[in-house]
Amino acid sequence: MFLHGVPRLDYADPWALGADARLAQLCRPGRIRIAYYYDHPDGSTFRYRCYNMAQVINARMPEATASWFFQADEAAVLDRMAEAADVLVIARARYSERLNRMITRARQLGRRVIYDVDDLVFSIDHVHLLMNSLDQELTEANWMYWFGYVGRLAAVLHLCQRAITTNDFLAARLRELGPVADARVVPNFLNREQMAVSGRVMAAKRASGFARDGRLHLGYFSGSPSHARDFEIVAGSLAALLRRHPHLVLRLAGYLQVPAVLEPYPDRIERLPMQDFCNLQRAIGESEINLVPLQENVFTHCKSELKFFEAGIVGTLTLASPCHAFRQAIRDGENGYLVRAMDWEERLESVIGRMDAYPALAEAAFLSSREHYSWEHQVAAIRRAVLED
Incomplete structure (x- = not known):
């Protein structure tokens, strides 16, 4: 296919803001503050389920403001985020003591805590199917990894009050298999x-x-x-x-x-x-x-x-x-x-x-x-x- 006039782009991640800038973006006055948390920035789950969401909120929802945070952010940054946010959305993050403390603090303050998940990766009953579908060798090391991975995701889901996912089929699986009855849908979309x-x-x-x-x-x-x-x-x-x-x-x-x-x-x-x-x-x-x-x-x-x-x-x-x-x-x-x-x-x-x-x-x-x-x-x-x- 001919593509005249569309050269390859010089690319830089649009979400590469420092922690102070992300906190300032979250804490704009007079708005509902929505914080997204993911393990690390990447071009897949983070982009679709955190960055894109914040982009829409900041550009099209005058009543709210949003920003994103990562496991690598310093403890002081995450503590300030948990104190400031009115809504905390945890995107497919794995359980850790630090994340547990952050969610617990947010809930003590009366904040809404939501889990966002974009795959059937929260049910240990489906680990065998997941591994087969992803063409993973059924080795002892892989069993240990995938049961640990899914179990840690499920543990965080148990700490949250609501779930968001990408389609109604997966939302039904969340209601059927997960600990939350309230599962809502925001599709993946183009930024x-x-x-x-x-x-x-x-x-x-x-x-x-x-x-x-x-x-x-x-x-x-x-x-x-x-x-x-x-x-x-x-x-x-x-x-x-x-x-x-x-x-x-x-x-x-x-x-x-x-x-x-x-x-x-x-x-x-x-x-x-x-x-x-x-x-x-x-x-x-x-x-x-x-x-x-x-x-x-x-x-x-x-x-x-x-x-x-x-x-x-x-x-x-x-x-x-x-x-x-x-x-x-x-x-x-x-x-x-x-x-x-x-x-x-x-x-x-x-x-x-x-x-x-x-x-x-x-x-x-x-x-x-x-x-x-x-x-x-x-x-x-x-x-x-x-x-x-």
Whole structure:
């Protein structure tokens, strides 16, 4: 896909504020103060569940102010945060004595304490399924790690009064399995920076009439190697398609190991290193088709639809397994495609043969992503989840 005029960005984390600046942001006078806490800053859970939330609150909710804090912040900073905050949101953080003290102090002061979790990682009954889904070896060391990890997350959840999560399927699991009856939904969504770079990518594609360079790029943007079992679902179909269609190119981003069935096509496989979240939008936009194969089980039904809207907002068409979130986001044949495990080759063949329909489908995916998953449209959900009784 041609992307004239959209160079790779010089990127710096927008959340790299010092602790004093973050405290000052939280403590603006005359507002409800909402503090987000996560173990460490990263471009995944922290970005979606802390930074993005604070961005909406500070820009669109005049009654409130928000900031974010980390395990590495000094004890004095966290103590001041716990004293100042009216609402404390703990995002998927693991139990520690220090975190326990912080939550206990906030509750003694009558503050609302909420746990935000974006995966089925709070039930030890599902550890075996989680490990299998993530392609983890069933070794003694891994059993120790994953039971400890899930158990520590669950321990913090038990200290909180409410939960927030990414979709209604996972919210139902929280009510069923967790200690909190009150579980509310704020979806993952695109922040202001993603929207800005994605707008430039989409404008370039429209200006070119969705022109291509003679090749058709199938993108798989997994990031981590833990998605190997998901990719196995589609690997054989991709090998057959690469064999039949010389113009196809497979673009793999992140650390995924190329399966043996695809090894005969090294000159048709592009490997991209891990991308920061803004340049990832450019890389997705350079692909015509976004592949999201997932195992179908209770763990993957708890996943969010972010792989759909990250692609849709740059006019890239998504084919995804029919897990819960994708069934909510994708209208099959209108703004993307839902593909059962046995149908990947047939469905991809059909899409490849009808690329004349691509611009209309890409525009529909863009509109769905902008209308439902842009940061400006999340105010009501955040206010309902964080502030309302």
